[in-house]
Amino acid sequence: MINHEESFLEFHQANPHVYELFKKYCNAAVKAGRSNYSVSSIFERIRWFQDIETRDDLGFKLNNNHRAYYARMYQLQHPNRVGFFRTRTLTSKRLPYTQSVLSSSTQMELPSCH
8 A cells, every 4th residue: 555645755855846846836826916726736837847848857757646745844834824725634644754854843733724
């Protein structure tokens, strides 16, 4: 059985530039006046950037199973933007090291918006 959380953590640690693009496009949406937005749209924007604008094979493929983790990480690191993405309550058991990776120094719980 695939553990999506472990898969996300491995991908994130190997590809920190993806999160930099994620934050860039989230911040652009906020600057454009959006109070909430679609994590799927952000992912597709990253794909567009990689495939069309740069025509660069950066050596990664975005896994749609990682969207929820990127959305939670962004909201956790930007507490004033909790609710920017609509997320479901996690029902899976958390891995012990996930919280520290997602929060980077913030000691908050992962946001869960309905």
